[in-house]
Amino acid sequence: MIPQGSKNSRRKPDSTDKLTDGLFSGVLAIFIETGVSRKRLQVWQRRFEDLGGTILTAAANLLGRVDQIIILAAHEAALSKGINFDRLGSCPNLNFVQFRWVEECLKDGTLLSYEPFLLSASQDEHILSTDDSRLDAQSGPQSDQLYVTPALAIVPDGDLRACSEVVNEKRYDEVSEECTIDTKFKAICEDDMPDYNKHISRPLLELSEIYSDVLADEWRSLTYRKVANKLDRLPYQILSADEVKNIQGIGKSMVDKIKEILCTGQLQKLFNLKASSQVQIMQQFASVWGIGPKHALKLYQAGHRSLQDISEDQTLSPMARVGLKYHYDIALRIPQSEVSEAGSFVRHVLEDLCPGASIIVGGSYRRGNATCGDIDLLITHPDGHSHKGLLGRLVTKLEEAQFLITCPNPFTENITHKVNTYMGICKLPQYTHHRRIDIKIYPKQAYAFALVYFTGNDVLNRRIRYLAKKKGYKLSDQGLFLRVGDNKTGMASEVSIPCETEEEVFQKLGLPYPEPHERNW
Ligand SMILES: Nc1ccn([C@H]2C[C@H](O)[C@@H](COP(=O)(O)OP(=O)(O)OP(=O)(O)O)O2)c(=O)n1
Numbered sequence: 449m450i451p452q453g454s455k456n457s458r459r460k461p462d463s464t465d466k467l468t469d470g471l472f473s474g475v476l477a478i479f480i481e482t483g484v485s486r487k488r489l490q491v492w493q494r495r496f497e498d499l500g501g502t503i504l505t506a507a508a509n510l511l512g513r514v515d516q517i518i519i520l521a522a523h524e525a526a527l528s529k530g531i532n533f534d535r536l537g538s539c540p541n542l543n544f545v546q547f548r549w550v551e552e553c554l555k556d557g558t559l560l561s562y563e564p565f566l567l568s569a570s571q572d573e574h575i576l577s578t579d580d581s582r583l584d585a586q587s588g589p590q591s592d593q594l595y596v597t598p599a600l601a602i603v604p605d606g607d608l609r610a611c612s613e614v615v616n617e618k619r620y621d622e623v624s625e626e627c628t629i630d631t632k633f634k635a636i637c638e639d640d641m642p643d644y645n646k647h648i649s650r651p652l653l654e655l656s657e658i659y660s661d662v663l664a665d666e667w668r669s670l671t672y673r674k675v676a677n678k679l680d681r682l683p684y685q686i687l688s689a690d691e692v693k694n695i696q697g698i699g700k701s702m703v704d705k706i707k708e709i710l711c712t713g714q715l716q717k718l719f720n721l722k723a724s725s726q727v728q729i730m731q732q733f734a735s736v737w738g739i740g741p742k743h744a745l746k747l748y749q750a751g752h753r754s755l756q757d758i759s760e761d762q763t764l765s766p767m768a769r770v771g772l773k774y775h776y777d778i779a780l781r782i783p784q785s786e787v788s789e790a791g792s793f794v795r796h797v798l799e800d801l802c803p804g805a806s807i808i809v810g811g812s813y814r815r816g817n818a819t820c821g822d823i824d825l826l827i828t829h830p831d832g833h834s835h836k837g838l839l840g841r842l843v844t845k846l847e848e849a850q851f852l853i854t855c856p857n858p859f860t861e862n863i864t865h866k867v868n869t870y871m872g873i874c875k876l877p878q879y880t881h882h883r884r885i886d887i888k889i890y891p892k893q894a895y896a897f898a899l900v901y902f903t904g905n906d907v908l909n910r911r912i913r914y915l916a917k918k919k920g921y922k923l924s925d926q927g928l929f930l931r932v933g934d935n936k937t938g939m940a941s942e943v944s945i946p947c948e949t950e951e952e953v954f955q956k957l958g959l960p961y962p963e964p965h966e967r968n969w
Pocket residue numbers: 810811812813819820821822823824901902903904905906907909910
């Protein structure tokens with residue numbers, strides 16, 4: 449269940465709320481078909497869904513588990529025909545809105561207030577004619593105040609699960625002061641991306657990944673991904689497969705799979721795929737640095753069944769050859785102490801080469817993890833120009849010191865590039881194993897963004913990118929860019945909003961600053 453107050457304040461349409469991408473994100477709507485041509489309806493529905501809205505059928509049985517929904521109709525008369533109030537349950541923020549609202553939002557590119565588009569349908573009459581708990585809600589504080597108090601009174605009798613969810617939820621600003629920054633941070637981000645149905649969407653996404661990464665079936669992969677995304681966007685928890693039937697774009701075979709997950713907790717098809725020898729072999733091929741899923745499939749189709757087999761294949765790229773050569777070592781986790789020593793080793797060389805340069809060991813090391821998959825180094829120079837041409841000189845020194853062992857593609861530095869990267873293999877003299885290392889040099893104005901990105905983790909990065917997008921920005925390792933024009937084209941300003949520190953980046957996004965060790969999501 450959604451935190452009542454915060455969702456309400458976040459979602460309440462406001463004409464100043466300049467949203468571009470995901471215009472209708474989080475908005476649940478029922479489209480009443482009466483009084484409008486099918487073609488027009490379909491156009492609106494498609495745009496509404498493309499921009500993040502979720503369409504439910506009029507038969508949707510929501511049992512009071514959503515706290516806001518809009519009913520879109522051509523006119524008032526159409527309303528009485530289209531809705532079953534009992535199935536809808538009592539929703540604290542039920543608005544009856546003209547289709548024109550969708551059209552105007554699309555024209556304007558913003559989520560407009562419902563106010564000028566409201567249709568009068570007497571929800572009150574309905575509430576008064578049903579049970580006592582709804583009467584309580586009705587006689588209690590009106591509209592807005594209903595959201596800030598847990599809406600127990602409006603949860604239908606007998607739906608205990610829904611009740612406890614409402615009670616357990618807290619608004620972000622109700623989160624107690626002594627709770628960690630981590631909790632607060634997650635409270636904000638997760639409020640934007642609810643996880644009510646992750647237990648269903650996760651296996652579907654896994655299946656989607658196997659279809660794209662291993663079976664190279666992009667179409668099936670996309671179908672599963674789309675459904676998983678739809679479920680992720682729902683602001684309430686799916687309790688039965690019947691409810692899924694009411695979500696537009698989910699067909700019978702998908703409903704059956706969701707039913708299976710809900711009933712058995714797993715998906716036999718996924719289980720079988722993961723158990724198949726072909727999938728396992730291809731996953732092993734794809735575990736080699738430099739071998740992607742399509743290549744893994746080609747190698748399998750060429751008759752290869754082991755890493756030994758593929759080592760003789762002529763189609764391997766230089767990176768895959770290096771990946772295969774060091775496969776055993778690369779697969780090992782690296783102890784934190786060794787990553788630290790590798791960082792110090794490079795720092796000493798860098799200090800001699802370019803006094804004043806900054807170097808930070810990023811990735812899982814910076815988040816304080818006990819072991820790391822690789823070594824991520826980020827370098828800049830505060831004077832704004834000495835970073836240019838630095839990577840080539842540094843790599844040469846580190847090769848001479850026999851710390852950098854090999855880099856699959858001949859290393860060339862482009863000083864006009866915003867970031868220069870070395871990706872290769874290194875080894876400290878006193879250690880046994882070869883390790884994967886990435887060294888990245890950024891100009892100082894991008895360094896704070898690069899630090900945020902390369903500290904991760906990837907889940908947090910996805911969350912904050914999503915948050916940035918909703919606020920009309922594009923966030924990357926190189927900056928925070930204001931999006932301009934039609935969001936479909938994905939155009940963003942070329943000049944980043946300046947941020948010198950990570951704190952500023954989080955501040956610009958409206959987030960409290962999480963320490964690196966609080967970024968393990
Ligand atoms: N698909 C990806 C890959 C990376 N990153 C970012 C977040 C990661 O934290 C950082 C470094 O990438 P790594 O793959 O090195 O991941 P970690 O350092 O976090 O973990 P590991 O211990 O596996 O290296 O880059 C990301 O956002 N999305």
